[in-house]
Amino acid sequence: MPILSGHARIAGIIGWPVSHSRSPRLHGFWLERYQLDGAYIPLPIEPLDFGGAVRGLVACGFAGANVTIPHKLAAFEVCDAVDDTARRAGAVNTLVFKDGRISGSNTDGWGFIANVRHHGIDPLPDSALLLGAGGSTRAIAAALQAAGVSVTIANRTRERAVRLAGDLPGIRVVEWAARSEALANHGMLVNTTSLGMAGHGPVDIDLNRARPDLVVADIVYVPMETGLLAAARARGLRCVGGLGLLLFQAIPGFRAWFGAEPSVDVDLERFVAADLMPK
Numbered sequence: 001m002p003i004l005s006g007h008a009r010i011a012g013i014i015g016w017p018v019s020h021s022r023s024p025r026l027h028g029f030w031l032e033r034y035q036l037d038g039a040y041i042p043l044p045i046e047p048l049d050f051g052g053a054v055r056g057l058v059a060c061g062f063a064g065a066n067v068t069i070p071h072k073l074a075a076f077e078v079c080d081a082v083d084d085t086a087r088r089a090g091a092v093n094t095l096v097f098k099d100g101r102i103s104g105s106n107t108d109g110w111g112f113i114a115n116v117r118h119h120g121i122d123p124l125p126d127s128a129l130l131l132g133a134g135g136s137t138r139a140i141a142a143a144l145q146a147a148g149v150s151v152t153i154a155n156r157t158r159e160r161a162v163r164l165a166g167d168l169p170g171i172r173v174v175e176w177a178a179r180s181e182a183l184a185n186h187g188m189l190v191n192t193t194s195l196g197m198a199g200h201g202p203v204d205i206d207l208n209r210a211r212p213d214l215v216v217a218d219i220v221y222v223p224m225e226t227g228l229l230a231a232a233r234a235r236g237l238r239c240v241g242g243l244g245l246l247l248f249q250a251i252p253g254f255r256a257w258f259g260a261e262p263s264v265d266v267d268l269e270r271f272v273a274a275d276l277m278p279k
């Protein structure tokens with residue numbers, strides 16, 4: 001830990017639980033790399049007192065915080081102002097405190113696209129099939145739409161997909177059972193479900209239906225090489241893993257709190273990945 005001065009900028013990640021979060025490791029790496037007078041700490045806060053706790057952080061002079069499960073919707077409510085990214089996603093993952101006011105944004109969609117481009121996929125494919133209709137689906141679907149990509153979603157619980165499409169006009173819904181069939185008409189497949197995560201079932205989709213130019217992205221990053229990515233790679237399809245999203249979504253917060261522009265590179269990737277390897 002560096003020695004802090006009385007001017008140190010303090011931020012952290014609010015979650016319940018929060019002990020699994022790699023964000024302190026990630027921001028800690030950048031703070032050390034750029035020799036900044038600041039700290040980023042885990043903040044385990046119970047759902048019951050989320051609003052009170054956030055206002056307490058403001059009163060304590062924190063620069064802001066990231067927000068993770070289960071608080072992303074409550075974070076939206078506690079803000080004095082939210083930007084378009086938060087409004088479209090209906091959730092906030094980044095809080096910035098300034099002059100006693102709380103501003104919220106959602107950087108998951110931006111982080112997803114920045115990660116895809118980081119993998120050399122630029123321009124983006126014309127169309128994307130997203131599996132899921134959860135919080136991250138919403139943020140990623142909105143960002144893809146804003147980038148001009150035509151978005152289709154398939155979710156196990158159809159009503160949830162229909163609700164999402166109602167909130168983001170232009171998004172098409174296909175039946176969960178028809179996901180493999182739908183693949184043939186899309187340039188990108190994105191898994192935004194928790195399937196493929198350690199301890200969960202696999203993503204079941206027939207990649208025989210894929211276009212040869214299909215890009216396969218998975219936002220799950222434990223394990224880093226999911227079954228879906230391994231199957232896609234074996235077919236020679238271009239792949240984008242979920243770790244990069246975690247790294248890129250952190251950039252806007254770090255910039256706002258600590259006043260430096262951090263970069264995502266192989267050293268950072270290795271440092272965060274080292275903590276994800278099975279022990």
Ligand SMILES: NC(=O)c1ccc[n+]([C@@H]2O[C@H](COP(=O)([O-])OP(=O)(O)OC[C@H]3O[C@@H](n4cnc5c(N)ncnc54)[C@H](OP(=O)(O)O)[C@@H]3O)[C@@H](O)[C@H]2O)c1
Pocket residue numbers: 108131132133134135136137155156157160192193194195197201219220221242243245246247249
């Ligand atoms: N790389 C990153 O930085 C990053 C960022 C955010 C999230 N993530 C990961 O993304 C995943 C989703 O996160 P989230 O916050 O969006 O979760 P969420 O809001 O809880 O949504 C979960 C989604 O997974 C679907 N699902 C769960 N179990 C399923 C099953 N057995 N069969 C079919 N569908 C199933 C759900 O479908 P139903 O609606 O039918 O329940 C829902 O669409 C998590 O694994 C999370 O760790 C990664």
